[in-house]
Amino acid sequence: MHRRFELTDFEWSIIEPQLPNKPRGVPRVDDRRVINGILWRFRTGSPWADIPERYGPHTTCYNRFVRWRKAGVWDRLLTAVSQAFDGELVMIDSSSIRVHQHGATPKKGDPNRCMGRSRGGLTTKIHALVDGRGLPIQLHLSEGQASDCKEAGPLLEAVPQDSIFLADKAYDSDAIRSQLQAQGSFANIPAKRNRKQSFAFSSFLYRYRNLVERFFGKIKNARGLATRYDKRADNFLAAVKLFAARLWINAYESTA
Structure with missing residues (x-):
């Protein structure tokens, strides 16, 4: 899938502040790259294992998607960007x-x-x-x-x-x-x-x-x-919310 589907600088400027901070410990693999890998997976409908190497290990993309779903990150992102509905x-x-x-x-x-x-x-x-x-x-x-x-x-x-x-x-x-x-x-x-x-x-x-x-x-x-x-409904709903949040951000970008 072409890189035109990856996060723009404007999208990233909105999403990054909503992500968990980790000031101490081992630095995470680049969050933007991982989210682009997650988006690639759902955009194409491919198995997680088929995520291209440019996005890092597919296990990192999957584990972070699930961990952030459990932490409510995708819910908070959609709530934050839809406040001005x-x-x-x-x-x-x-x-x-x-x-x-x-x-x-x-x-x-x-x-x-x-x-x-x-x-x-x-x-x-x-x-x-x-x-x-x-x-x-x-x-x-x-x-x-x-x-x-x-x-x-x-x-x-x-x-x-x-x-x-x-x-x-x-x-x-x-x-x-x-x-x-x-x-x-x-x-x-x-x-x-x-x-x-x-x-x-x-x-x-x-x-x-x-x-x-x-x-x-x-x-x-x-x-x-x-x-x-x-297989899990909560994972599927989290992906829908991620793409829904992106629609909001694109609407902001078009009027910026």
Whole structure:
């Protein structure tokens, strides 16, 4: 994969302050080089062992990715870069990701799966809440056959007061509408056909919901995210958050 996919100086200037400091002891292998190796792995969908030598030992890339995931580094990075999100308009949706056979064999009884059977076979769902620019605010994983409506809970908590919330009919439920109303937000969701009650709805605003679909299209440019090769769901979600954070940084860079 061409080096144009590696971190720019601007991206690195944003990411470096979010990384753990290690003032004492043996200096770490260059963090920027390691993160470029991690990005290469998910961009190409290749096995960790195939990471090119220019990024250092593949074991270093893998171990640091996992160690920083456990330490919450990728979570903090996404939180830090998304602080200035546009809260006037937010939208939610999900996208099914096919699980590759290499990722479909976790340890028996491992609760960290987030895999399920749906029409596409063994799949994982990425649930995303994005702002009015299509930039991610909150991300969540579930099994492929899980109901969008039931999995919306962890994302709804991030919906700010006085915002307009866009979603398709899959999210039309009394529970979701009540929670948004309690949070001081307006639900712009088309009602299901079997609804007896009518709700205020703007078809003009609803057209902007394609921004969340564009978000999924962008992260799926990375082959390792368009298909799940990771056995552990937390590793896969961490990679999604890393690429999501990069979308934010690129948006900052384009306006700098």
